[in-house]
Amino acid sequence: METTRERTGATGSSDALAGAGMMIEALGVGHDYRAPGLAPTPALIDTDLRVREGEFVALVGPSGCGKTTLLNAIAGLVMPSRGRITLAAAPVTGIRADVGYMFARDGLMPWRSAIDNVAFGLELRGVAATERRERARKYLALVGLEGFAEHRRGELSQGMRQRVALARTLATEPAVILMDEPFAALDAQTKVIIQDEFLKIWEQFRRTVVFVTHDIVEAVTLADRVIVFSGRPGRIIGEFPVDIPRPRTASGAHDAAFEHLRTEIWTCLRQGMGAP
């Protein structure tokens, strides 16, 4: 169902040009979920997504609506059944060096110190040890963990681990950062604190971000634009620009505009879930 705010731009045409400044362009993307022995079921249907360079886009929707599938397709982890995706004017055919990805679990290697975890991406690219440790140290400082460079995973709290993961994602200085509910496993207070810090960091670098979440408040707090998916099989059913001025904060009170937007998004979401 359409909402009062029109869908911007998308025509569904698969031969639309890559517009100026479009960092990511996903056209006609659909994906079928294949369980062994069963007929394939569509998880995502005919989705178009355009993200400008430097834009922060949030994808919200119920579980199983295909938002993570879309994210993984952009990352090159999954080849979608239908449609094509272009990133930085090059088609996505696999995992890309200019894309960073962060998810809810930190995936830190327990036998390496925090700084060696952060430097891992640089290490894989062949950056020399001294240089990569220096850069890793810089990003650790950015996330506020400068004193914990030699700490191991077991010595860090959950919030700290996610920060290390964030530093790791940023350390390779990707053009695009994809995030799949990165703060979902944190408790409510830690979550807010980290959102605040993440906002500060992002506002420094202004990288393109596609951020998947269940949390509407989080989406409105962080993003420039919130895109709403329906339930399975997922398709985009709403798009909401967030006009709240930056710099923003996650810990402050929410004004009327914020609440209004939140309610609109929530209504759209509920409709998409097939609620009466």
Added chain:
Amino acid sequence: MKRSNLIVLAWQAAIAVVVLGAWEAAIRLGYLNPFWASSPSRIAGALLEIVREPLFLSHVTTTLYELLAGFFIGAGLGVATGFVLAECPLIERVVAPYFTALNSLPRVALAPLFILWLGIGPWSKIVIAATLVVFIIIGNTLAAARNVDADMLTVARLLGARRGQLFLKVVLPAAAPVVFAGLRLGVIYAMLGTVVGEMIAANRGLGYMLSFYAGSFQVSQLMATLVLLVALSTALSGATSWLERRLTGGRRRAAASPKTNPPEGAKP
């Protein structure tokens, strides 16, 4: 910490004293006939006797040599094969039923066959030990490699790790603790294979000694030889643990579970 260590040690010593004391008392008071299992004092005496025998050192070094050679060959092959099978699932699927069949074969029963093929010199024992070790290590290594945390692998892949990098930088260090646990077990099996082979047919070795003492009813000497074997096995197991700590300890301190109190002043 030190105090609880002392308490543990004290209890362990107490158990040893009680068990050995009861055994010795039972023999001296006539409740047990030493013919069947000897007594701690007699075994101690027999230990002194057998280490003084002229060929004793030759027997010990033979067993040690066969055991270590068998272990390293079996472990080397086993670890390499385990990792290869983990990396190539197709090969693993093809090989799996043969592996299971060979694994369930009581390979100790093949010992006489190996002696027939390789004679009664050290090589038959080395091969017996190696075949016992290799299957355990393959199974263990394969499981270790497969159970590497999927998140770590995903993160590495997303950071652009190629296959070789994934293996060397993620799979290998992640699997190391389990692989070492398997190696400790492998040492024990290498000893088993070596001793059984020596008992069947050999010209030197602790198993060769065991066989002789058993046939001539020298139970004290038999038990003393067993004590030596246990000591040897324990020492080797400890050496493996030490090696593990040396190779990975410097890089790995805390376990994966988080501590409850992160450092003061730290942001969450």
Added chain:
Amino acid sequence: MKILPRMLAALAAIVLASNAWAQAPQKVKIHHYPGALLSVVAYIGVDQGIFRKHGLDPELVGIATGPDALAGLLSSGVDVMLNSGDNMMRALEKGSPDMKIVVGNSRQMPFSVVARNDVPIAPGGFAPAMKSLVGKRLGVLQRGSSTEMIFRSLFIAAGANPDQATWVGVGGVGTAMAPLQNGAIDAYFAFEPFQTITINQSKIGKMVVDLRKGEVSSGFADFPYNFYIARGADIKARPDLMRRLVAAFTEAHAFLQSPANLDASVASAAKYIKMDPALLRKMIADNVPTFGAAVPDAAIDKWIAFAHGTLGVKKEFKPADLLAKGLVPQ
């Protein structure tokens, strides 16, 4: 009138006798060395129905080596075992439960050293022959058993060091031939039918030293080597069974000794000893004099002296320690 008491006595005797036959035969587990000539008396006793005749239901239990047979006796796996004097003495001096000889078997040492044909053996008698075996792989019945101990003492008697050879336990006649043939061992401390089969039948081996012919010294051959032995406790608890057992064995011995029974003896043996029939007949005929049921004190004294002096048995046993007095034929 005197006839009536006589008739009554005769009737009573017949009734009592028939009662004895009508009693269920007592089960007894008799050890044998599978396929060995040493056990021929037992084979005759079973096959010719002699045990049955004495009210016994025999079960032959095969155990290939002396120490294992001893373990079998002590664990009640068998009721009577055939074993050497020194195996018995070694166990007794270490504190094993009591055992006693109930009837004899071999009147001399039944062993020969047999080597594979290609093993070089120096001529000139016992000592050079033994020295040829230094550094070789030597097969014995079981490590640490009587066969190894005696074989070692041969080296010492010849002035050589037994530790310079390799000792391998290869079991009895059934399992020792393959190792000799394929080279796992170079020589074997053999007892019949091993010598006859390897030297005369398959012709893979040659005689090195024959203890039966006194080729070492008189001290090595002229005393009874092995006996049928039972648990001391059993002898006390089941005297009737033991008496019947001894009587049956004695009769089986007598059967073997009688030349008229040679064909029957060979036929009985052939069921347990697998070899060329003509060679079997010759082997049995040649070895009949080596068997005997009696174990006189003087004979066992010699064994005790030899075991104490040459085989490393520490305790000085007396005949009464080893013999079931009143039971064993002397």
